[in-house]
Amino acid sequence: MHEQDDLNPWMAIERIRDVSPVIHNITNYVVMNTTANALLALGASPVMAHAEEEVVDMVQIASALVINLGTLSKTWVAAMFTAAAQAAKQGIPIVLDPVGAGASQYRTDTARELVSATPPTIIRGNASEIMALCGEQIRTKGVDSTEKSRDAVTAAQTLHASLGSVVCVSGETDYIVGGQKTFRVRNGHPLMTRVTGLGCTATALCGAFAAVTPDPAKAAAQAMTVMGIAGEIAAEMAVGPGTLQVHFLDALYRLTKAEITQRLRLEC
Amino acid sequence: MHEQDDLNPWMAIERIRDVSPVIHNITNYVVMNTTANALLALGASPVMAHAEEEVVDMVQIASALVINLGTLSKTWVAAMFTAAAQAAKQGIPIVLDPVGAGASQYRTDTARELVSATPPTIIRGNASEIMALCGEQIRTKGVDSTEKSRDAVTAAQTLHASLGSVVCVSGETDYIVGGQKTFRVRNGHPLMTRVTGLGCTATALCGAFAAVTPDPAKAAAQAMTVMGIAGEIAAEMAVGPGTLQVHFLDALYRLTKAEITQRLRLEC
Amino acid sequence: MHEQDDLNPWMAIERIRDVSPVIHNITNYVVMNTTANALLALGASPVMAHAEEEVVDMVQIASALVINLGTLSKTWVAAMFTAAAQAAKQGIPIVLDPVGAGASQYRTDTARELVSATPPTIIRGNASEIMALCGEQIRTKGVDSTEKSRDAVTAAQTLHASLGSVVCVSGETDYIVGGQKTFRVRNGHPLMTRVTGLGCTATALCGAFAAVTPDPAKAAAQAMTVMGIAGEIAAEMAVGPGTLQVHFLDALYRLTKAEITQRLRLEC
Numbered sequence A, B, C: 001m002h003e004q005d006d007l008n009p010w011m012a013i014e015r016i017r018d019v020s021p022v023i024h025n026i027t028n029y030v031v032m033n034t035t036a037n038a039l040l041a042l043g044a045s046p047v048m049a050h051a052e053e054e055v056v057d058m059v060q061i062a063s064a065l066v067i068n069l070g071t072l073s074k075t076w077v078a079a080m081f082t083a084a085a086q087a088a089k090q091g092i093p094i095v096l097d098p099v100g101a102g103a104s105q106y107r108t109d110t111a112r113e114l115v116s117a118t119p120p121t122i123i124r125g126n127a128s129e130i131m132a133l134c135g136e137q138i139r140t141k142g143v144d145s146t147e148k149s150r151d152a153v154t155a156a157q158t159l160h161a162s163l164g165s166v167v168c169v170s171g172e173t174d175y176i177v178g179g180q181k182t183f184r185v186r187n188g189h190p191l192m193t194r195v196t197g198l199g200c201t202a203t204a205l206c207g208a209f210a211a212v213t214p215d216p217a218k219a220a221a222q223a224m225t226v227m228g229i230a231g232e233i234a235a236e237m238a239v240g241p242g243t244l245q246v247h248f249l250d251a252l253y254r255l256t257k258a259e260i261t262q263r264l265r266l267e268c
Helices: A002-007 A010-019 A032-042 A052-060 A074-090 A105-117 A127-134 A145-163 A190-194 A198-212 A216-237 A241-254 A257-263 B002-007 B010-019 B032-042 B052-060 B074-090 B105-117 B127-134 B145-163 B190-194 B198-212 B216-237 B241-254 B257-263 C002-007 C010-019 C032-042 C055-060 C074-090 C105-117 C127-134 C145-163 C190-194 C198-212 C216-237 C241-254 C257-263
Strands: A022-026 A045-048 A064-068 A094-097 A122-126 A166-170 A174-178 A181-185 B022-026 B045-048 B064-068 B094-097 B122-126 B166-170 B174-178 B181-185 C022-026 C045-048 C064-068 C094-097 C122-126 C166-170 C174-178 C181-185
Touching: A002 A216, A010 A032, A010 A198, A010 A216, A010 A257, A022 A032, A022 A052, A022 A074, A022 A198, A032 A045, A032 A198, A032 A241, A032 C190, A032 C241, A052 A074, A052 C105, A064 A074, A064 A198, A074 A094, A074 A105, A094 A105, A094 A198, A105 A127, A105 A145, A105 B052, A122 A127, A122 A145, A122 A198, A122 A216, A127 A145, A127 A166, A145 A166, A145 A174, A166 A198, A166 A216, A174 A216, A181 A216, A190 A216, A190 A241, A190 B032, A198 A216, A216 A241, A216 A257, A241 B032, A241 B241, A241 C241, B002 B216, B010 B032, B010 B198, B010 B216, B010 B257, B022 B032, B022 B052, B022 B074, B022 B198, B032 B045, B032 B198, B032 B241, B052 B074, B064 B074, B064 B198, B074 B094, B074 B105, B094 B105, B094 B198, B105 B127, B105 B145, B122 B127, B122 B145, B122 B198, B122 B216, B127 B145, B127 B166, B145 B166, B145 B174, B166 B198, B166 B216, B174 B216, B181 B216, B190 B216, B190 B241, B190 C032, B198 B216, B216 B241, B216 B257, B241 C032, B241 C241, C002 C216, C010 C032, C010 C198, C010 C216, C010 C257, C022 C032, C022 C055, C022 C074, C022 C198, C032 C045, C032 C198, C032 C241, C055 C074, C064 C074, C064 C198, C074 C094, C074 C105, C094 C105, C094 C198, C105 C127, C105 C145, C122 C127, C122 C145, C122 C198, C122 C216, C127 C145, C127 C166, C145 C166, C145 C174, C166 C198, C166 C216, C174 C216, C181 C216, C190 C216, C190 C241, C198 C216, C216 C241, C216 C257
Parallel strands: A022 A045, A022 A064, A064 A094, A094 A122, A122 A166, B022 B045, B022 B064, B064 B094, B094 B122, B122 B166, C022 C045, C022 C064, C064 C094, C094 C122, C122 C166
Antiparallel strands: A166 A174, A174 A181, B166 B174, B174 B181, C166 C174, C174 C181
C-alpha cells in the first residue's frame, strides 16, 4: 500500500501542471498535432523543432527531449543526434520512440546508432520494436502475444543491461524494465489501438513525467498509467475512435486524484 | 439486384477488418493524421514513410501503395517514383491522388511523369485535377458543374485508354471509369467539402479496398460508397465540420451491413 | 456606436463565405490540418504548398499569403522569401507569424530577415515574439503580464514605424497597432491556450480577412474578434481542450450576425 502510494502519479501530475516543463519533441508528421495537444492537456509546454540550426538552442530551454522516428529522413536524423548530444551534456532526460524499428533496415539501423551514440534515459516501443532494437540475439519464437511479450521483456532487460536505459514495452500490459524491478501497468483500453499515434503520445508523456520525476522507471510508469487511465475514461464516453481521441484530451486535462487512485493498475 | 449485391462493399469491409492489410502512404502533411485514422477506423494498418532509404522496404510489407501529391517537394517525389516502381514489381495496387494538378506547373508535370513512369492501378481526383492530368486535348468549355463533370469523364476515359488505370472523378456524383462500364456513386454530403482532406481519405480507402478486391474499378466504387455513406451518417449527427470529422471516424469504425445496404447509391 | 458598427466583422465574414478567397499558407507541420480546417470552416479556400518549384504559381492564384515559422528549416525558409517577393509584386496581403522568435537565434534571425526583405502587411505574434522581432532596443523589465503587454505594444509601435506593417500582439487582450490608432480585442477564453495552434489559426484568419478588407488594421481586428468569439462559444460547450477544438470549428462555420454583434469586445 505504501508502495502504491509512492507510485501514484498524482503528485507528478500536479507538478507538471504547476511548473509546465518545456518538452522538446523531434517527432513525426503524423502525430505532431496530437502530441502537442496531449502535452498541453497534461499541463506541459510542447516545443516542436527539428532544424539542425536551432535544436541546440531549443534543447537549452527544455526540461526533456523526446525523439520519435516515425517519419524519419536524413536531415531529421542528423538533428536527432545533435539534440541528443546536447541533452546529454545538460543532463536532461532523453526519451526515444523507435517507431517501426524492424520494419525497414533504415529504421533499425538509425535506432541502434542513436541509442549507442547517446543512450536514452527511457526507450518506449511495442514488443516488435524493442526486439528489433535489441538485435540478433533475441528472436521471437512464438506467435501468441504472451510469448511475444516474454521475448520483448527479455530484449528490454538486455537493452537495459547494455545501455542503462529504462525500457518500456507497451502492449495490453506495459512492462517497464529498469533497475532492480519491472513495473507492470494494466491500464488502457483496446479502442486506443484504433487511434493513430497514442503510442507516440505515451512516449511524449514519458518526457513530461521524466522532467519532474528523478527516477526514470517511475516516470515511465507514471506516464503509462496516466495514458491508460485517460484512455479508459475516454473509452467509456466514446462510441468509436473519433470520439475517443476528443475525450482522451479532455480526460487528460481533467484528471483528478480520485480517478487516478481508483483506476491505478500498477504492479512491480 | 444481383448486380447491386455484387457491388455491395460489405464483404470487402469484413475482409479489411479481418486481414488488416498494410497500406503504405506517401502523402501530404495536412492529412497524414486523418488518413491514418481513417484507415485504422476502417480496419486497415496504415504505414507512413517517405525516405528514399526505406520506401522499398516498406512497400515490401504492404498490400497497397497510396501516393498523394498534396505537399510535394523534390525528395518526396523521388521516393514516390522509387516506391511506385517497387510496387509495380511486386504487383500490388498503386493508387495516385494528383492533388492540385493544374494549380502549379510543378504538380501537373510531376503527376504526368508519375503516371507515365508507372501507370497507377487507380487514379482519384476532382474534375479539375483529372482534366489537368489528361492534358492539352481536353479543356473545360463550360462553367456549370454538369458540363465540367462531363468533360472530366471524357478526360478519365482518355487516361484509362492510354494508361489502363481506373480513373475516379470525385464530386457530387463520383464517376469511376474503367473497363467496359462507368460506375456512378451518389453517396456523400455537402458538409464533407468543409473538412480538409476527405478527398485524400477517399484515395487512401481506394488503397485499402484494392488490397482485398481484385477488380480495381470495383475497389474504387467500394471506397467511394463507403466514404459517402460514413459521411452521410456523420453529417446527420454533426452540427458543423468539427463534429463531422469526429463522427466520420466513428461511423467508419461502426459501419454495419444494414447501413451499407440501405444507403448504397451505386449505379453502373 | 457608428464606430462599433463599422468594426463589426459580420460583413467581412459574409464576403469570405461568398467569394471563398484562396489563402496560400506556408506554415508548420503541427497546425497544417487545423489551419486548413479553420479556413474552410470560415468559408475560405486554403492552399498549403511549400516547394520552391511551385510557390510562385500558388501565390498567383491566391488572395493572401500566410507565412508561419513554426517548424522552419532551410528549404522552407527559401520558399518563404520567394513567395513573399511574389506576393509583394502582386500587391496581395502578406501575413507573418514569427512563431518562437526569441526562442532560438535561427528563428529570430529568419523572422528579422523576412520582415526586412519584404515588410508584411500584418505581423501577428505573442508578446515575446513581437519583442524578439523588434530587437535589442526593447527589453521586458517586469515579469507581470501587464508590464509585458505594455513593452510588447511599444515594440509593435517601433515595428510599425520602421516597416509600415500592422502589428498584432495577442494575449488575454489582443493589441492591434497600425495607423493612428490601436485596437484592443477582449474576446477569447483561457481554455484556448490549452489547444495547440490557435495562435497560428488566428494568423491564417488575418489572411482571410485581409483578402476581403482593404484596411489591414481592421482586417486583423476582424480576425482576432472572430477567433475570440468562436472560442467563447466553443468554450461554453466544451469540457476540455479536446471538445473545445471540435466545437471551435463548428462555431466558426455557424457564426451569425447576432452572435458577433452581441459578443464583440473591440475598442480603439
